[in-house]
Structures are given as C-alpha cells and as structure tokens.
Amino acid sequence: xxxxxxxxxxxxxxxxxxxxxxxxxxxxxxxxxxxxxxxxxxxxxxxxxxxxxxxxxxxxxxxxxxxxxxxxxxxxxxxxxxxxxxx
Amino acid sequence: xxxxxxxxxxxxxxxxxxxxxxxxxxxxxxxxxxxxxxxxxxxxxxxxxxxxxxxxxxxxxxxxxxxxxxxxxxxxxxxxxxxxxxxxxxxxxxxxxxxxxxxxxxxxxxxxxxxxxxxxxxxxxxxxxxxxxxxxxxxxxxxxxxxxxxxxxxxxxxxxxxxxxxxxxxxxxxxxxxxxxxxxxxxxxxxxxxxxxxxxxxxxxxxxxxxxxxxxxxxxxxxxxxxxxxxxxxxxxxxxxxxxxxxxxxxxxxxxxxxxxxxxxxxxxxxxxxxxxxxxxxxxxxxxxxxxxxxxxxxxxxxxxxxxxxxxxxxxxxxxxxxxxxxxxxxxxxxxxxxxxxxxxxxxxxxxxxxxxxxxxxxxxxxxxxxxxxxxxxxxxxxxxxxxxxxxxxxxxxxxxxxxxxxxxxxxxxxxxxxxxxxxxxxxxxxxxxxxxxxxxxxxxxxxxxxxxxxxxxxxxxxxxxxxxxxxxxxxxxxxxxxxxxxxxxxxxxxxxxxxxxxxxxxxxxxxxxxxxxxxxxxxxxxxxxxxxxxxxxxxxxxxxxxxxxxxxxxxxxxxxxxxxxxxxxxxxxxxxxxxxxxxxxxxxxxxxxxxxxxxxxxxxxxxxxxxxxxxxxxxxxxxxxxxxxxxxxxxxxxxxxxxxxxxxxxxxxxxxxxxxxxxxxxxxxxxxxxxxxxxxxxxxxxxxxxxxxxxxxxxxxxxxxxxxxxxxxxxxxxxxxxxxxxxxxxxxxxxxxxxxxxxxxxxxxxxxxxxxx
Numbered sequence: 049x050x051x052x053x054x055x056x057x058x059x060x061x062x063x064x065x066x067x068x069x070x071x072x073x074x075x076x077x078x079x080x081x082x083x084x085x086x087x088x089x090x091x092x093x094x095x096x097x098x099x100x101x102x103x104x105x106x107x108x109x110x111x112x113x114x115x116x117x118x119x120x121x122x123x124x125x126x127x128x129x130x131x132x133x134x135x
Numbered sequence: 136x137x138x139x140x141x142x143x144x145x146x147x148x149x150x151x152x153x154x155x156x157x158x159x160x161x162x163x164x165x166x167x168x169x170x171x172x173x174x175x176x177x178x179x180x181x182x183x184x185x186x187x188x189x190x191x192x193x194x195x196x197x198x199x200x201x202x203x204x205x206x207x208x209x210x211x212x213x214x215x216x217x218x219x220x221x222x223x224x225x226x227x228x229x230x231x232x233x234x235x236x237x238x239x240x241x242x243x244x245x246x247x248x249x250x251x252x253x254x255x256x257x258x259x260x261x262x263x264x265x266x267x268x269x270x271x272x273x274x275x276x277x278x279x280x281x282x283x284x285x286x287x288x289x290x291x292x293x294x295x296x297x298x299x300x301x302x303x304x305x306x307x308x309x310x311x312x313x314x315x316x317x318x319x320x321x322x323x324x325x326x327x328x329x330x331x332x333x334x335x336x337x338x339x340x341x342x343x344x345x346x347x348x349x350x351x352x353x354x355x356x357x358x359x360x361x362x363x364x365x366x367x368x369x370x371x372x373x374x375x376x377x378x379x380x381x382x383x384x385x386x387x388x389x390x391x392x393x394x395x396x397x398x399x400x401x402x403x404x405x406x407x408x409x410x411x412x413x414x415x416x417x418x419x420x421x422x423x424x425x426x427x428x429x430x431x432x433x434x435x436x437x438x439x440x441x442x443x444x445x446x447x448x449x450x451x452x453x454x455x456x457x458x459x460x461x462x463x464x465x466x467x468x469x470x471x472x473x474x475x476x477x478x479x480x481x482x483x484x485x486x487x488x489x490x491x492x493x494x495x496x497x498x499x500x501x502x503x504x505x506x507x508x509x510x511x512x513x514x515x516x517x518x519x520x521x522x523x524x525x526x527x528x529x530x531x532x533x534x535x536x537x538x539x540x541x542x543x544x545x546x547x548x549x550x551x552x553x554x555x556x557x558x559x560x561x562x563x564x565x566x567x568x569x570x571x572x573x574x575x576x577x578x579x580x581x582x583x584x585x586x587x588x589x590x591x592x593x594x595x596x597x598x599x600x601x602x603x604x605x606x607x608x609x610x611x612x613x614x615x616x617x618x619x620x621x622x623x624x625x626x627x628x629x630x631x632x633x634x635x636x637x638x639x640x641x642x643x644x645x646x647x648x649x650x651x652x653x654x655x656x657x658x659x660x661x662x663x664x665x666x667x668x669x670x671x672x673x674x675x676x677x678x679x680x681x682x683x684x685x686x687x688x689x690x691x692x693x694x695x696x697x698x699x700x701x702x703x704x705x706x707x708x709x710x711x712x713x714x715x716x717x718x719x720x721x722x723x724x725x726x727x728x729x730x731x732x733x734x735x736x737x738x739x740x741x742x743x744x745x746x747x748x749x750x751x752x753x754x755x756x757x758x759x760x761x762x763x764x765x766x767x768x769x770x771x772x773x774x775x776x777x778x779x780x781x782x783x784x785x786x787x788x789x790x791x792x793x794x795x796x797x798x799x800x801x802x803x804x805x806x807x808x809x810x811x812x813x814x815x816x817x818x819x820x821x822x823x824x825x826x827x828x829x830x831x832x833x834x835x836x837x838x839x840x841x842x843x844x845x846x847x848x849x850x851x852x853x854x855x856x857x858x859x860x861x862x863x864x865x866x867x868x869x870x871x872x873x874x875x876x877x878x879x880x881x882x883x884x885x886x887x888x889x890x891x892x893x
Contacts, residue, residue: 051717052717054658054715054717056685056712056713057603057605058712058731059663059711060663061665061705063704064702065703065704080666080667088631089665089666090637090667090668091641
C-alpha cells in the first residue's frame with residue numbers, strides 16, 4: 049500500500065424521497081422547497097405521506113384538514129386521510 | 136407727608152413746582168419729597184383740584200425747555216453726540232418728574248370722567264392738544280415733536296444724516312462716537328416706547344433708510360472686490376464684512392432689525408456673486424483649498440438655495456474620485472477585492488472627515504457623499520468587472536477564509552509577473568488587519584449597494600464553499616458577520632445563511648451518532664445538507680465511482696441514515712468532497728490534501744505504475760475533462776509525470792518516484808474550490824430568477840390589496856417594495872406583469888389599468 053487514506057469529507061444533499069421536480073398538490077410548490085408559510089426548506093417544513101400514496105407538505109395538509117369542507121379526506125382522491133406509517 | 140386736602144393757590148405753587156422741575160432737568164439739585172407733596176397738593180386742592188392746570192403747566196414748560204435745547208444741540212458741531220447727551224439727561228429727568236407726579240399721572244390717565252358716556256370721553260386734556268398720558272409719555276412726545284421731527288423737517292434731517300455718516304465712517308474703518316450713535320438710534324425706540332406703535336418711529340426714520348444705505352455701500356464695495364480680488368479674497372472679505380455687520384448690529388440697532396440688515400449685506404455680498412463662488416468651488420476641492428470651502432459653505436448657507444449647486448458639484452466630485460479609483464484598479468479588481476474595499480473605505484473616511492471639518496457636518500453634505508458612493512458601488516459602466524455587490528462578497532470571503540493571505544501569495548506567484556505587488560499587499564493585509572474589524576467597516580460600503588440580492592447570492596455561495604471545504608476562519612467570525620447583515624437587511628435576508636449553519640451543526644451530531652454505532656469507521660465525515668437551502672448546483676456532480684476502499688463507509692452511512700430518517704434520500708456531492716492521503720513511497724511520508732476525485736486517482740496507482748488518461752477515466756467513472764482538471768495540479772506539483780504537456784485521452788500518467796519537497800503537508804489546489812466562470816453565470820442567473828419571482832410576488836401582493844391600479848401606480852409601488860433588495864428595471868417589471876396577465880392573475884381594464892383576478 050503506497051497510498052493511504054487518512055481522512056475524507058463528503059457532503060451530501062438530502063431531499064424528500066419523492067419524484068424529482070414534483071410539487072405539493074395543495075400549494076403547487078416543489079416538495080423540496082417549503083410550504084408558502086415557511087421561508088426555509090428542510091426539517092422545519094416536512095412532508096407527509098398518506099396511505100393513499102399522496103404526499104403533501106405537512107403544513108399544507110394540516111391546514112386543509114382543518115378546513116370544514118375537507119371532511120378529513122385526502123384532497124387528491126377524497127378517501128379518508130390516513131397518514132402512512134414510516135417505512 | 137400729609138394727605139389732607141388743602142386750600143392752595145395755583146400760581147405760587149406752580150411757580151415753586153416749575154423751579155423744582157427746572158432743577159431736575161438741569162441736574163442742579165432737587166428736593167424730591169417736597170416736590171412730590173407739592174404735586175399731590177395741587178392735585179388735591181380745595182375747592183377745585185388743579186390737576187389739569189398742573190399737567191398743562193408741565194407741558195408748557197417742556198415745550199419751552201425742549202425748544203431751547205434744540206438750539207443748543209444744533210449749535211454743536213457734533214450733532215449726534217450733543218443730541219445723545221441731551222436725550223439721555225432729558226430721559227432720566229422726565230422719568231423722575233413722572234414719578235414725582237405719580238398722583239397726577241393716575242388722575243390724568245384713569246381720569247374721573249368714567250361717569251361720562253364713552254363718546255364724550257375726551258382723549259385730550261382740557262382743550263389742549265395733549266393726549267391723556269403720563270408725564271413721561273408727555274415729555275417724550277414733546278421731545279419727538281420739538282427736537283427730532285423739527286430737525287428732520289427744518290434742518291434737512293441733519294441728525295439722521297449725521298448718524299449715517301458716522302456709521303459709514305465706522306464701516307470705512309475710522310473711529311466713530313459709538314455710544315452716542317447707539318443712544319441716538321435707541322432714542323427713536325425710546326421716544327415711541329409708550330405709544331401703540333413702539334417701533335414705528337425707529338423703523339420709519341432709521342431702519343428703512345439705513346437698509347438703503349447699507350445696500351448702496353456694500354453693492355459698491357462688493358462690485359469692486361469681485362473685480363479686483365480672487366474668489367478666495369472676496370470670500371474672506373465677505374466673511375469679515377458679515378461678521379462686522381453683525382457686531383455693528385449689536386452696537387447700534389434694535390434687535391428686531393438685525394436679521395433684515397444682515398440679509399441686505401448677504402444679498403449684496405453673497406447672493407449677487409454666488410455664481411462666482413459656486414463656479415470656483417470645484418477648483419477649491421481640486422486644489423485642497425478646504426478653508427475656502429468652509430468659507431464658501433458658510434457664505435452660501437446664508438442665502439436660500441445657495442448650497443444646492445455646490446452640493447451637486449460636491450457629489451460629482453466625490454463620485455469622480457471613486458471612479459478614478461475604480462479605473463486605477465482596472466480589470467484585476469475582481470481578484471483584488473481587498474484593494475477595492477480598502478481604497479473606497481479610505482475615500483469614504485476622507486470625505487466624512489472632510490464633512491466634519493469643512494462643512495460643519497451638515498447633513499446635506501453627508502447625503503451628497505452617500506449619494507456619490509451609491510453611484511460608485513453600483514455603477515459598472517466605468518469598470519465592468521468592478522461589480523460592487525460581487526466584490527464585497529468576495530472581500531468577505533477573503534476575510535473569513537482561513538489562510539486567505541497565504542493562499543493569495545501562492546496564486547500570485549504562480550501567475551507570474553503581476554504577482555509581486557499583490558503579494559506584498561496580501562501578506563501585509565493578512566498580518567495587520569483584524570478580519571472582524573475589516574468586515575465591520577465593509578458594512579459601510581455594503582449599505583450603499585442597490586443590488587443587495589446579488590451580494591446575498593455570492594455571499595451564500597462563497598459561504599457554502601467555506602463551510603464544505605472547512606476553510607472558515609472561525610464560526611464566531613462567520614456568525615458575527617451574518618448578524619451584521621441581519622441588522623442591516625432584516626431577518627429574511629439571512630435566513631438561508633442561518634439554515635446552512637444549522638445543517639453544519641446537525642451534521643456534526645449525525646457524525647458522532649454514526650461513529651458511536653460503527654466504531655470501526657475512521658476518518659470519514661459527512662455533511663448532510665438541506666437541498667433547497669444551499670446554493671450549490673447538484674447537476675454538476677458528474678459520474679463518479681467511489682474507490683473500493685471507501686465504498687463500504689458510504690453504504691454504511693446510507694443505511695444508518697435511512698434508519699434514522701425515513702422518507703429522505705441522499706445525493707452525494709462527489710465533486711465537493713475532499714480528503715487527506717498519505718504517500719509512503721517517497722523519501723519521507725507526505726500528506727496531501729486533495730479533492731475526492733484526485734484521491735480516487737491517486738489510489739489507482741497503489742496497484743500500477745502508469746495509466747493512460749482514458750484508463751483512469753474508465754476506472755474512476757470520471758469524464759475525461761474531470762480527469763484532466765484533477766490531474767493538472769498533481770502534475771504541476773511533480774507528484775505525477777505526464778507523457779505529454781497537454782493531457783489528452785492517450786496521455787500516459789505515472790507517479791513520480793523522485794518527488795521531494797521541503798514540506799510534508801501539501802495542499803493540492805482543487806478546481807472545485809476555485810471559482811469557475813460557469814458558477815458566476817449560474818449565480819447571476821439565479822439572481823435573475825429570484826428577482827422575477829420576487830417581483831411577481833410583489834405585484835400579486837399589491838394588486839390583491841388594491842384591486843385596481845394604473846400601470847404607472849403599480850410600477851411605482853413595486854419599485855418601493857423592492858428597493859431594499861435591489862433596484863428593479865421598469866422593463867423587467869413590465870415583463871413580470873405580462874407574465875401574470877398570461878397566467879390570469881391579473882386582467883386588463885381600459886388601456887392602462889389592471890384588475891386583480893381572485
């Protein structure tokens with residue numbers, strides 16, 4: 049062994065595990081960006097997965113579920129909203 | 136004394152009174168209390184009081200007395216002094232008599248005729264010409280009539296004429312009877328002091344003609360001065376004259392006329408020749424005649440709008456000085472942000488102290504300097520590379536980067552001839568200036584920047600590099616700088632920068648958690664960054680195969696991460712990675728700080744002696760251009776040998792077994808750390824895109840609250856809302872409006888009105 053690695057540093061981006069360039073069905077803003085009320089993307093503005101396979105910014109969905117006419121359904125397919133368990 | 140009413144005869148009593156009165160007026164001894172009693176007795180005599188007769192008797196006496204006095208005054212050579220002296224005595228004596236006749240004054244002014252109906256109330260005493268008034272007022276009115284007005288009407292106004300002549304002599308620099316002049320002039324106020332218009336006589340008889348005299352005098356003098364002297368001498372004279380005139384005012388005139396008289400002098404000396412002063416102002420600045428500048432300032436501030444022209448000149452002058460600096464810096468300015476910042480700060484300091492020392496710290500001059508600096512840092516027409524926001528961001532980078540001074544030396548000597556001067560500057564700079572201090576000063580210039588968003592973008596990108604490459608001088612210095620930016624631009628401006636710091640500390644926690652779980656992993660660090668918050672281009676990662684030695688760590692970490700956070704994905708930024716390798720095959724062990732690409736490349740030679748560039752590309756998964764870029768620095772240092780100077784696909788590369796160096800730790804420059812022109816273009820593009828979104832958001836916000844607006848109003852409001860971030864161009868705003876019309880956020884109404892569509 050003539051060359052030895054002493055140390056190395058690797059940066060990585062983390063992003064939500066969703067289709068790239070896709071947008072939240074409620075606010076139409078990219079998943080990787082944040083919901084309209086937040087200013088910085090990341091931990092502060094997480095996504096939420098439904099059992100129906102639809103994904104939203106969590107803040108957007110909470111706002112929707114709190115709206116009286118939502119009837120606690122997924123805004124995309126109108127099935128009762130159930131948050132998916134962590135994979 | 137006795138208050139009882141007595142029966143007395145008026146004749147002898149008044150004769151006595153008149154004698155006493157005369158004694159008082161001639162200051163030849165007097166018998167105060169007796170005279171007081173006498174006056175009281177006459178006013179209270181039985182059966183009929185003699186108050187009216189007494190008053191008229193006094194008047195008659197005064198008429199005669201003043202007439203005599205007038206002749207004495209006029210006989211005198213120095214009329215002014217004689218008048219002043221006589222008046223002073225007369226005034227005192229009249230005051231005494233009036234007090235002696237206190238009881239009489241009361242009867243005459245209040246009068247017993249309250250019983251009479253108002254229309255019959257007589258304003259004069261008896262059938263005489265004298266108004267009901269105190270004895271003092273009577274004395275003054277008689278003086279005014281018999282002496283002042285009489286001289287005016289019958290002796291060609293000799294008194295006033297002489298007064299003016301004396302003041303003219305005073306102005307010419309000769310002695311004048313100052314006290315007599317003062318008394319004479321003040322007598323005009325005094326004479327009317329007990330009437331309804333106390334200043335009337337003074338203004339009519341003295342002030343008005345005096346203003347005319349003043350005007351004529353200075354009109355002639357100023358004309359002569361300007362014709363024969365330089366502007367500087369002229370201003371000295373004008374300053375002197377105005378000062379003298381101000382003393383003269385205090386010396387002679389009533390305080391109400393001070394301003395009017397000075398205005399007249401200013402009109403003749405300053406307003407009439409303001410153009411000459413203003414025209415010379417640039418010369419004064421150019422030749423450093425700052426005393427003249429102060430004089431010009433002090434003269435011109437006296438007249439309305441006098442400063443305006445020199446303010447414009449001053450602003451242009453400051454701007455020109457700044458532009459000269461920019462020109463001198465030339466196209467190398469982008470590489471030398473330190474000179475840019477320091478020279479401009481020096482200039483700024485110079486003009487701020489000039490304002491303080493020369494222009495009395497007048498806020499309009501400060502504003503002129505500020506305006507000029509705004510032009511300097513924002514105008515790129517003089518020197519295109521001198522882009523204020525970008526250079527300031529680079530300056531911050533330089534100050535906050537560890538060993539920036541040293542690195543600059545290396546770079547400078549590598550580029551050759553031009554290196555020398557900048558090397559000296561760089562080393563000097565690194566030694567003697569405290570970076571935090573310099574950054575605080577830099578904020579001064581930052582405040583002038585219009586395009587704060589451009590600065591932000593560049594700053595964020597450079598900060599990202601500092602954090603990822605671990606080259607930041609200290610976390611504390613970074614935090615201080617960001618809090619300064621926050622102070623200046625608000626919390627939103629720095630929120631993304633804060634997010635970057637949060638990511639760094641989260642990554643540190645993550646690293647220690649990972650190492651706890653996998654104690655076998657050594658020397659491996661990762662930074663997990665929030666993808667939207669970092670101004671890095673993930674698309675330029677490029678193909679890369681992680682060296683076998685390292686791939687295990689990566690997979691382990693990926694599993695660890697997935698376990699900890701579900702629903703997240705990691706994208707490794709290979710092109711931004713770095714590492715340290717140890718070379719053990721040379722005369723002594725060397726440590727190299729390299730990029731991950733270079734590391735992979737070096738590791739290949741553990742097994743073989745030489746490889747072609749193409750083979751390297753195949754084994755590392757890198758593109759040929761990436762190989763070329765990575766290998767360049769290694770060849771330059773002599774660690775690698777290449778078969779051709781220009782590395783091509785088929786160039787054979789081998790390690791150099793004879794490599795030797797004095798240092799055992801070598802930093803190999805990595806292309807990823809240097810700025811590429813593409814990155815700059817990308818940054819600029821990102822700025823454009825952000826602006827477009829910002830403008831559209833602003834337009835929608837405004838329209839939502841206003842519903843209907845004309846084009847002009849909308850553009851204005853957008854500009855107002857945007858100003859703190861950048862200076863938007865009107866065409867760009869128009870374009871954004873059009874885009875919103877297309878997207879049907881807005882609709883047209885009439886020709887130039889927009890309506891908000893909900």
